[in-house]
Amino acid sequence: LDLDDPTTDPFAVARAAAAQLAEATGVARHDVALVLGSGWGGAADLLGETVAEVPAAQIVGFTAPAVQGHGATIRSIRITGGDGGASGGGDTHALVLGSRTHFYENRGVRRVAHGVRTAAAAGARTVVLTNGCGGLVPEWAPGTPVLISDHLNLTAASPLEGATFVDLTDLYSSRLRTLARTIDPDLPEGVYVQFRGPHYETPAEVRMAGILGGHLVGMSTTLEAIAARHAGLEVLGISLVTNQAAGISPVPLSHAEVLEAGAAAGPRISALLADIVRA
Ligand SMILES: Nc1nc2[nH]c(I)nc2c(=O)[nH]1
Numbered sequence: 158l159d160l161d162d163p164t165t166d167p168f169a170v171a172r173a174a175a176a177q178l179a180e181a182t183g184v185a186r187h188d189v190a191l192v193l194g195s196g197w198g199g200a201a202d203l204l205g206e207t208v209a210e211v212p213a214a215q216i217v218g219f220t221a222p223a224v225q226g227h228g229a230t231i232r233s234i235r236i237t238g239g240d241g242g243a244s245g246g247g248d249t250h251a252l253v254l255g256s257r258t259h260f261y262e263n264r265g266v267r268r269v270a271h272g273v274r275t276a277a278a279a280g281a282r283t284v285v286l287t288n289g290c291g292g293l294v295p296e297w298a299p300g301t302p303v304l305i306s307d308h309l310n311l312t313a314a315s316p317l318e319g320a321t322f323v324d325l326t327d328l329y330s331s332r333l334r335t336l337a338r339t340i341d342p343d344l345p346e347g348v349y350v351q352f353r354g355p356h357y358e359t360p361a362e363v364r365m366a367g368i369l370g371g372h373l374v375g376m377s378t379t380l381e382a383i384a385a386r387h388a389g390l391e392v393l394g395i396s397l398v399t400n401q402a403a404g405i406s407p408v409p410l411s412h413a414e415v416l417e418a419g420a421a422a423g424p425r426i427s428a429l430l431a432d433i434v435r436a
Pocket residue numbers: 195289290291292352354356357358374375376399400401402403
């Protein structure tokens with residue numbers, strides 16, 4: 158079950174990972190999955206009660222994160238404060254994937270897609286993809302959450318292999334975006350542009366992204382979203398603008414300001430995310 162072996166079926170690895178997670182957490186099915194990017198870490202605690210927390214490296218296909226401690230676990234959360242199971246079927250469980258493999262790690266697209274494939278194999282019907290990113294809209298101050306309405310995948314890669322032709326119309330579910338706006342009507346929307354990274358964009362590349370119709374620049378999310386759609390998941394994408402993209406702000410932002418903005422926004426966006434998932 159080695160994802161690096163081309164003859165391995167990545168979906169068999171995802172099924173094995175889901176079985177290991179069910180065993181490790183005691184939760185047979187997870188209804189929704191969340192990928193928590195920079196700044197979104199606090200959302201898990203607000204979602205409900207942590208049933209189990211598993212080191213990601215223990216589950217097949219996941220790799221120990223480059224930065225130890227940062228998102229090194231996968232959490233199973235029983236969502237509380239929802240409709241109390243009025244929708245029948247008892248408790249709702251969320252799978253929180255703290256560890257994300259970025260395309261720029263050069264570990265292959267299969268590892269980038271493994272988390273959402275595992276979530277689908279674990280029974281999830283919905284995935285919420287969050288990230289930290291640069292903003293092209295001056296009014297979006299650092300700390301602003303933005304719903305992703307569509308994406309431009311500038312990585313020149315796909316998580317899919319072979320003649321896997323997948324429609325990406327409404328990839329970022331308009332139903333879920335409407336639902337999110339019932340929680341916070343002021344949520345802006347934007348087109349997310351994934352660059353390969355790990356370097357940031359030049360001001361000229363940021364201007365190019367704007368000309369192409371982008372509003373947010375980042376180094377994740379689009380490949381995961383494509384894999385999630387292929388796996389049959391409904392996708393909601395939310396970005397946290399942690400900085401103004403290169404060249405947008407006349408005054409170069411200090412890294413301290415970026416970290417401060419992300420941290421300050423933490424409680425608000427975590428509460429927002431928890432409310433959206435409960436809805
Ligand atoms: N590509 C890109 N990724 C990012 N991630 C974060 I946080 N800020 C940025 C940014 O300005 N550009």
